[in-house]
Amino acid sequence: xxxxxxxxxxxxxxxxxxxxxxxxxxxxxxxxxxxxxxxxxxxxxxxxxxxxxxxxxxxxxxxxxxxxxxxxxxxxxxxxxxxxxxxxxxxxxxxxxxxxxxxxxxxxxxxxxxxxxxxxxxxxxxxxxxxxxxxxxxxxxxxxxxxxxxxxxxxxxxxxxxxxxxxxxxxxxxxxxxxxxxxxxxxxxxxxxxxxxxxxxxxxxxxxxxxxxxxxxxxxxxxxxxxxxxxxxxxxxxxxxxxxxxxxxxxxxxxxxxxxxxxxxxxxxxxxxxxxxxxxxxxxx
Amino acid sequence: xxxxxxxxxxxxxxxxxxxxxxxxxxxxxxxxxxxxxxxxxxxxxxxxxxxxxxxxxxxxxxxxxxxxxxxxxxxxxxxxxxxxxxxxxxxxxxxxxxxxxxxxxxxxxxxxxxxxxxxxxxxxxxxxxxxxxxxxxxxxxxxxxxxxxxxxxxxxxxxxxxxxxxxxxxxxxxxxxxxxxxxxxxxxxxxxxxxxxxxxxxxxxxxxxxxxxxxxxxxxxxxxxxxxxxxxxxxxxxxxxxxxxxxxxxxxxxxxxxxxxxxxxxxxxxxxxxxxxxxxxxxxxxxxxxxxxxxxxxxxxxxxxxxxxxxxxxxxxxxxxxxxxxxxxxxxxxxxxxxxxxxxxxxxxxxxxxxxxxxx
Ligand SMILES: Nc1ncnc2c1ncn2[C@@H]1O[C@H](COP(=O)(O)OP(=O)(O)O)[C@@H](O)[C@H]1O
Ligand SMILES: [Mg+2]
Numbered sequence: 107x108x109x110x111x112x113x114x115x116x117x118x119x120x121x122x123x124x125x126x127x128x129x130x131x132x133x134x135x136x137x138x139x140x141x142x143x144x145x146x147x148x149x150x151x152x153x154x155x156x157x158x159x160x161x162x163x164x165x166x167x168x169x170x171x172x173x174x175x176x177x178x179x180x181x182x183x184x185x186x187x188x189x190x191x192x193x194x195x196x197x198x199x200x201x202x203x204x205x206x207x208x209x210x211x212x213x214x215x216x217x218x219x220x221x222x223x224x225x226x227x228x229x230x231x232x233x234x235x236x237x238x239x240x241x242x243x244x245x246x247x248x249x250x251x252x253x254x255x256x257x258x259x260x261x262x263x264x265x266x267x268x269x270x271x272x273x274x275x276x277x278x279x280x281x282x283x284x285x286x287x288x289x290x291x292x293x294x295x296x297x298x299x300x301x302x303x304x305x306x307x308x309x310x311x312x313x314x315x316x317x318x319x320x321x322x323x324x325x326x327x328x329x330x331x332x333x334x335x336x337x338x339x340x341x342x343x344x345x346x347x348x349x350x351x352x353x354x355x356x357x358x359x360x361x362x363x364x365x366x367x368x369x370x371x372x373x374x375x376x377x378x379x380x381x382x383x384x385x386x387x388x389x390x391x
Numbered sequence: 392x393x394x395x396x397x398x399x400x401x402x403x404x405x406x407x408x409x410x411x412x413x414x415x416x417x418x419x420x421x422x423x424x425x426x427x428x429x430x431x432x433x434x435x436x437x438x439x440x441x442x443x444x445x446x447x448x449x450x451x452x453x454x455x456x457x458x459x460x461x462x463x464x465x466x467x468x469x470x471x472x473x474x475x476x477x478x479x480x481x482x483x484x485x486x487x488x489x490x491x492x493x494x495x496x497x498x499x500x501x502x503x504x505x506x507x508x509x510x511x512x513x514x515x516x517x518x519x520x521x522x523x524x525x526x527x528x529x530x531x532x533x534x535x536x537x538x539x540x541x542x543x544x545x546x547x548x549x550x551x552x553x554x555x556x557x558x559x560x561x562x563x564x565x566x567x568x569x570x571x572x573x574x575x576x577x578x579x580x581x582x583x584x585x586x587x588x589x590x591x592x593x594x595x596x597x598x599x600x601x602x603x604x605x606x607x608x609x610x611x612x613x614x615x616x617x618x619x620x621x622x623x624x625x626x627x628x629x630x631x632x633x634x635x636x637x638x639x640x641x642x643x644x645x646x647x648x649x650x651x652x653x654x655x656x657x658x659x660x661x662x663x664x665x666x667x668x669x670x671x672x673x674x675x676x677x678x679x680x681x682x683x684x685x686x687x688x689x690x691x692x693x694x695x696x697x698x699x700x701x702x703x704x705x706x707x708x709x710x711x712x713x714x715x716x717x718x719x720x721x722x723x724x725x726x727x728x729x730x731x732x733x734x735x736x737x738x739x740x741x742x743x744x745x746x747x748x749x750x751x
Pocket of ligand 1: 405408428429430431432434435436437499664
């Protein structure tokens with residue numbers, strides 16, 4: 107009996123372990139080793155920390171990283187501000203039957219790939235695009251303006267891309283909240299503002315935390331949207347990594363940047379959790 | 392002094408449906424007032440109007456003489472204990488109870504003092520720092536009540552607060568709530584569909600049916616002197632017999648199985664199809680004296696429902712198939728009675744109450 111159980115467990119767990127080992131652990135170990143290697147003056151491959159040192163000594167590298175991280179934080183906050191009222195409306199204000207329908211409506215755009223959606227935005231926003239055409243033919247603009255390739259557009263694109271990953275955890279945490287909690291707080295003398303800050307936000311905190319982590323990581327690691335909507339000036343850290351691998355063909359440097367991105371973003375999330383007094387386990391459960 | 396609560400012509404409709412139908416009543420200061428009615432009769436709707444979560448369609452609602460129509464729930468001097476308690480899961484017991492005081496801007500030392508004194512009152516001293524999820528059903532109940540009581544409201548509204556508890560705990564909480572109310576002196580307005588809760592705890596009970604009050608009275612009067620057919624059937628156990636009036640003044644009725652009884656009419660008993668109500672304990676087995684005010688008939692025991700001090704018999708009159716519930720006196724006088732025995736029985740005319748069939 108017990109052996110049967112063991113065997114079953116083994117059969118189920120083997121593919122998972124293999125997947126973890128072959129697709130995640132092995133490549134990462136490989137990359138880690140690569141990031142710790144470099145060429146010395148004689149062109150021989152040696153162990154070195156130079157790839158990591160470069161990040162801190164070359165201004166452009168860490169400047170790009172700080173900029174990317176800062177924008178990722180802003181994207182996270184903006185995404186929260188945009189999606190929270192939507193999630194609240196869907197879960198607490200409309201009737202339950204309508205709320206399911208609205209949720210599906212909300213998720214629909216995300217059935218198409220990110221690339222297609224970004225191209226959609228580009229068709230709308232570019233100099234010869236739909237919005238410029240409408241504005242000029244309505245006489246509101248004398249000549250079309252370029253709305254793509256600036257930071258604002260890029261942030262908007264990132265927020266749009268990330269919305270799904272914020273709104274789903276928000277909806278699921280707000281859905282679990284009993285409406286009578288809001289009424290009870292109101293009955294005990296709380297104003298609508300107090301109810302929002304003392305009851306609704308703390309209740310939704312695990313959802314907010316997990317949504318924020320996912321959105322932050324996705325924004326930080328996004329390549330497509332900054333590249334296409336931010337253009338040449340986007341200075342996104344993932345482009346830096348891409349350049350090292352593909353343009354400079356310096357895989358060692360690229361691998362080091364990859365690990366730095368992983369370490370620094372983990373550090374930022376850890377700090378965020380500490381500041382907001384949230385626990386990762388609670389947020390992800 | 393004005394009554395705590397004064398309700399005048401209060402009405403609430405949802406579309407065509409009348410949930411609360413033109414109520415008029417007052418609740419006196421310091422009393423335990425219950426509203427008893429089957430589920431769906433409009434109890435919660437009435438309570439939510441008093442708390443301010445629903446606007447009356449018509450009528451007025453005064454608390455201590457002040458009109459409440461424009462006062463939002465967070466400014467009314469009433470607090471509501473919710474049917475599902477609605478304790479804040481992200482706060483511990485102490486924070487839950489302190490929530491209302493903080494909103495009033497009471498200072499921290501004062502909050503701490505008042506929370507402690509209330510925790511002691513509801514026998515939860517030492518539980519202040521526990522999480523809500525660590526409490527048992529009865530403890531949660533008491534936290535919910537403490538959370539409202541700490542604000543010293545003019546009126547505490549309780550919406551079936553014992554509904555979720557198991558039977559044993561419910562019995563215990565009934566007594567505790569009654570004691571607590573006497574202790575703090577706050578006016579309680581208690582809603583329930585359980586007649587025993589209402590009878591045990593209240594000073595006065597309003598019986599509600601289809602949005603209307605059928606009777607507002609003391610528990611004793613409600614039980615022994617129900618004003619309408621609905622109250623007679625809803626409050627307490629009773630035998631209901633459909634009867635025909637064979638003569639009025641004095642009223643004489645005939646049951647479907649042919650038994651003739653003298654009875655007391657309540658309300659408008661002009662029609663000749665009536666309902667006769669007899670409480671199980673008013674049927675006396677082997678009555679000692681045969682007074683003219685006592686209806687006599689033989690009972691055949693069909694079944695014995697043993698339940699300790701609450702043991703009852705199911706019996707038929709002669710060979711008819713209409714079973715009557717008869718309470719046995721507490722002494723062991725009838726311990727020898729067995730299935731199939733025939734015993735003489737009697738019931739006083741005053742205990743045979745007739746109500747018009749159908750309507751209220
Ligand atoms: N918001 C509402 N809209 C429509 N009907 C309602 C609403 N609230 C309650 N009702 C109806 O009013 C009646 C009384 O409800 P309620 O006051 O909750 O009864 P109780 O608390 O006595 O069980 C019920 O038939 C219910 O369906
Ligand atoms: Mg109810």
